[in-house]
Amino acid sequence: MPCGGMEDKMDFKINSNVTWVGKIDWELRTFHGEDLSTHRGSSYNSYLVQDEKVALIDTVWEPFADEFINNLKKEIDLSKIDYIIANHGEIDHSGALPALMKEIPDTPIYCTQNGIKSLKGQYHQDWNFVPVRTGDKLNLGKKEIIFIEAPMLHWPDTMFSYLTGDNILFSNDAFGQHYASELMYNDLVNQAELYQEAIKYYANILAPFSKLVGKKINEVLSLNLPIDIICPSHGVIWRKDPIQIVEKYQEWADDYQENQITIIYDTMWNGTRRMAEAIACGIKEVNEDITIKLFNSARSDTNDIITEAFKSKAILVGSPTVNRVVLHSIAGLLGALRGLGFKNKKAAAFGTYGWSGESVKIITEELERAGFEIIDQGIKTLWNPDEDSKQKCEEFGKRIGEILKA
Incomplete structure (x- = not known):
């Protein structure tokens, strides 16, 4: 999905049927209004999954909605998108939905029941919502998406989506970082920068929910789903030893401290x-x-x-x-x-x-x-x-x- 400048040289294909269609925000310096500093920018990660059926997982922040739609059209005829999955209703993930739904107004949006409340509350639209719960599945043809509710990681509406066959966990805000990089993957970026941003993200956003984080991670692991890639909604994608960030979250969630x-x-x-x-x-x-x-x-x-x-x-x-x-x-x-x-x-x-x-x-x-x-x-x-x-x-x-x- 070429879109000009440095991004022409980037590899947007995660594999043969999953494509990153998000936006890297190099200029972002504050987030959640002015409340959270983002010294290294961020990204709004959206993913296009193409099987016999096509699913779009999340969108981008509203200021980039038109750019997102234009670039998405270069990747696929929008009418061929069968499903939209909203893992979380916060506007940095859902901000392009109003523009997208003008193009494909009847496309079903899969989200949690709380996700429906969130999206309706923010956009005041009665779109074609399909509520899902943990264990519900969406058949794409050769593969399925399994939904896993993850309330308070970090909003009540949050969920994960898992793609069978490719063994990809789309984890939304969990395991993310506010970190802009053209390199896109955890094994390519500076490791010190990556973990500085990962722990900062955890400490400032997810720490209040540490007990829930620990329980949810144990629940996900108990499903015995193989995880080869973790695709968060901000920052780089974990493709090399992706469980390393899961183990870090377990450590951080357990009343973490260093000798400091x-x-x-x-x-x-x-x-x-x-x-x-x-x-x-x-x-x-x-x-x-x-x-x-x-x-x-x-x-x-x-x-x-x-x-x-x-x-x-x-x-x-x-x-x-x-x-x-x-x-x-x-x-x-x-x-x-x-x-x-x-x-x-x-x-x-x-x-x-x-x-x-x-x-x-x-x-x-x-x-x-x-x-x-x-x-x-x-x-x-x-x-x-x-x-x-x-x-x-x-x-x-x-x-x-x-x-x-x-």
Whole structure:
């Protein structure tokens, strides 16, 4: 499906009867509005399955709908598409449906019952919906598509589609990454970049549903379906040892942590920064093996910080007290952490103050609400920390470091 520029040189054929017909979005820098950073762009993966019958699996985001339709027409006469499969109704997957349905209005759309609600709620159209449940099959001729409901991975309507014969799992948002690459496949791209984007995707999108992720993976594996390729809806396709990402998801879903502590702070006049650095020195003095990462939350990407927090045994969060509250970058981060619901992680607070000094108490309470185990009631320093205060911060760090040895 040539469509100009670099994409003319790309291999869109996954195999003899499955073709990638999506869109690579090289320019994307934020997703879910402005909520999620996408430093390496993304892709909206749509797949055309051609057997005796033809099925289109998902579409692309609405801004690329016309381009998608035009390119799809170069691949196939649209009237020959027998079925549309909507694995998930979110508009980055379904955004081209209104334009497509104007071309082939009676084509049945296979999705979950919640998928029908989602698509009707977003597009206000009464298309030819066909609800499916786990185990339902769609016969394409020589092969079948088996549907597997996957609620809350990451919306209530999500499902997987499995193509027999070719042993391909179309996993929608699961196992994806926001990662634009002309190379298309996991064995061709930079592995460090791939896994950086995969764990960031998991930590910021799927982590709240980790218990469901673990159960769903076990359910899929219990079906004993051979999986040779995993085709997600964002990022590259897993064709070499595709189960490697499934195993990573099992690991990440199981209260994941590495031997790391992340120190997060915001600061007005560098006092809280000096506290963070002194605390880090104290930790390292007694716990040489632990990885320590420091982030100024006002100057660092929130989603990158969240990813490091997800990897950590513990986090320390610091802010000065300003107008009886904390600085807004810390307040926003604490709110995000509460929503993500990380498990099996420890935490404590620190901060400077001038007169009222509520920040440590506020941060501690918010961390507790977010499910962190509070391992110290925290430390606060009046004004700019002097040498005595820095020494106290180091001692605080040593206490934390000893706790994290266990």
